[in-house]
Amino acid sequence: MNQRYMIFIIFSCGLNFVQSSKKPNFVLFMVDDLGMGDVGCFGNDTIHTPNIDSIARQGVKFSHHVIPAPLCSPSRAAFITGRHPVRSGMLGYGRLRMVPFLAATAGLPPNETTFAEVLKDVGYKTGLVGKWHMGLHCENRQDFCHHPLKQGFDFYYGLPLTNLRDCGEDATRSVITARIPQMTEILALSMVIVVVTLVAFTKIGLIQRRGFIFLLAVSFIIFATPVVLQKGLRRINCILMKNYDVVEQPVILENMTLRITQQSMQFLKSSQNEAFLLYVSFLKVHTALFSSSKFKGISKHGNYGDNVEEMDWSVGKILSTLEELGLKENTFVYLTSDNGGHLEEIASDGQREGGHNGIYRGGKAQVWEGGLRVPTVAMYPGVIPPSTEVMQPTSNMDIFPTIIKLANASLPSDRVI
Known part of the structure; x- marks a missing residue:
């Protein structure tokens, strides 16, 4: 897909694109371990995802959207840089790489260029709320060489690692x-x-x-x-940060989605008078599963279904804020998953805690389609025609050149995108 913009693929569906004189805004949702079979617009009729389905109705559904690696860290590195993760050392020959501990001296290399850095250079305000999972330190605990604020983001609130099983309240699970x-x-x-x-x-x-x-x-x-x-893993790995400060250790997960939602809404309100990029990276639906009291027991699919539906609620609240602020018409919205559903996740009571990948074989950490093909939707009112479906292969790496093109910025010329 060399120099292939996702927006160009949408053009092939009959779109007439008119470049606005006003810079477009960007809201990018990344869900963790969401499977192709977990979302209503991709065929699930028992888990309710009205807000994700609404994005598809108002915009486009990508039916063949793939990731270059079926695991968190390399997939997210590809997403944020537009490059195959092997180029940045986030994927190795014959193995899948991830950042396993907060103290690990590994992560997205500082010399990589993220979409946040490119947009910040052309006047955008950039924010990341939620999971990062692409490293924190290089040589000591103060250098923050892999921190989001060193990778182009003006604001960060979330978990620098991920919500491992150890981060949950059940001390027997690790x-x-x-x-x-x-x-x-x-x-x-x-x-x-x-x-x-x-x-x-x-x-x-x-x-x-x-x-x-x-x-x-x-x-x-x-x-x-x-x-x-x-x-001790819960205290060592499970921390919440705001910019460079640790604000909670260990993190309390129960109301974490509510806090991610509130921080995202606050960022939108504080940025409404300037061009912005907001990257909302959910902790859901990775284990440890957690739900606020309002969403416990509401779905037909146990704890996992509750988590999907709370995540969809959060998407709806953030989109409603865009509309209330009068920003919806000038905002490109994109939602995807970092990899397919995790098939092996089973709770101590035997309940499945991983996602469903529909008709596709395999799942997270596996290179069959169930691990690589992910549910993805996007909308851009007045630009993407409603109820569009793109069945040609697209990739989460396409979002990098798409954003750069829409923002009227320039792609980095010193590397392969």
């Missing part, structure tokens, strides 16, 4: 124990075997008493470290 459910039991049994072996070796004289104490202490440290790490 990204570690989800993969190794019997981890504590295995470590305890291993420790018992080591102790018995050391005692036996001491009895027969193979090791001395001082050696016994030393080996016992080393063994205890080795086996206790994974347990301590698992118990």
Whole structure:
């Protein structure tokens, strides 16, 4: 898709584009782990998504929209730079890369150019609310080399990592124990075997008493470290930031969608007299799943359905704010997912906590269509004809040159887009 603008694909549907003298605004929604089968306008008739469906009715539905990598960090890097994630080191040969810990010295390289940087250079106010998950530090905790404010955003409010299982209120659930459910039991049994072996070796004289104490202490440290790490992950990884400040540690998820919505609305109100780009990156519907009290138990699909419907409510509130401020007619709105639904997510009670990818095989972290094809809609009143459907292949990397074109800015000439 070299130099291929998404907006040009829309032109092929009969669109007559007229460049306005006023710079267009941009509101970009990124949902986490939303599957093709989770949204009403893509075929789901039991989970209610009236606001996402409304975007499709007023604009365009992309039926063959793909991502270059079926995992959070590389997909988001491609989205924000318009480049295949392998070019920025966010994807490796034969492996999927993500930022696993907040302390990891990894992330989107500072020399990459994001759409926020390009638009900021031509006078736009830029904001990011929600999940970042493309690194924070390089060499020390004060350099913030991967922070959103160093990547072109004027305002940031959200989680620099993601809402891992450990971020939820259920202390028994962890990204570690989800993969190794019997981890504590295995470590305890291993420790018992080591102790018995050391005692036996001491009895027969193979090791001395001082050696016994030393080996016992080393063994205890080795086996206790994974347990301590698992118990502390919530405080280590799950923080909420506003610009460079940590404002909550660990983060309280229950009303987080409400706060993301309020911060997004506040950004729109404070930016209504200037050109702006707002990137709303939802924590939903990644596990840990969470819902505010108003949305608990409202759907036919348990906790997961509740989460999808609360996310859709948030989309509606932000779009209503655009309309109330008289900004809707001059705003390009785009909504997508970073990858397909997560098929393996199962709650401790057996309830599915991952999305549905419709007729497509596979899901998150898998390179079949279920992992790569994502539900995507966009609207731009007066520019994109209502109820348009684009069935040609499009990509989340297309949004970068599309935004640059609509903002009448210039693509970076020193790299492959």
